[in-house]
Amino acid sequence: MxxxxxxxxxxxxxxxxxxxxxxxxxxxxxxxxxxxxxxxxxxxxxxxxxxxxxxxxxxDIDLLMDQLKHLTHYAKTSENSSANRCLAKIFSLATEKDSLAGKTSYLPSEIKESIMETSFSWLIREESIAVKVFSMQTLWDLRCENDWIAAELKAVLQNDFPGASAGYQSRARKILRKLNHEFSDKI
Known part of the structure; x- marks a missing residue:
């Protein structure tokens, strides 16, 4: 078929x-x-x-492993909210698996970089709440890849929090708590 x-x-x-x-x-x-x-x-x-x-x-996110490069490429130009919601969920699942893998990385670094760039882009531009929520989670999972990710994520969430929807605020609150806990542990 x-x-x-x-x-x-x-x-x-x-x-x-x-x-x-x-x-x-x-x-x-x-x-x-x-x-x-x-x-x-x-x-x-x-x-x-x-x-x-x-x-x-x-x-099973492994079924899409060979296609992630193509999906990240498509995501960079997609302007369809429904498409972006699906892609954001796929990226969230992939980065979650990667973060659980610990020292043995699941995702190649160029895929992680592409997902990170796209997720930040979705988070700061006009997108549906679902896309933003999945992007927040994805960036949380990628925070250890580069030192600046956690600080930038925290800044974006704090900036957007006051005028955001209840769904956005709920997820942002959870991630901000985790980020604040991590920042206080480093001091």
């Missing part, structure tokens, strides 16, 4: 997205084809591909 057929049959319900993702499991060529669709100008299929890839990442 071709990826276009799978995605055309898929709707936005969770059950439908999960069924499409199940078809892709164990079929790296279909996963690659889904990622390749992102470079085409078919927005509806691209969004459906990302919906499916996000579910795949939730099941």
């Amino acid at each position: 071709e990826i276009r057929n799978i995605l055309q049959e898929m709707n936005t319900s969770l059950a439908s997205r999960e069924n499409a993702a199940k078809i892709l499991i164990g079929r790296p060529r279909l996963i690659q084809d889904a990622v390749s669709l992102l470079n085409e100008n078919e927005t509806k299929l691209s969004i459906k591909a990302l919906y499916c890839l996000e579910i795949l990442a939730r099941k």
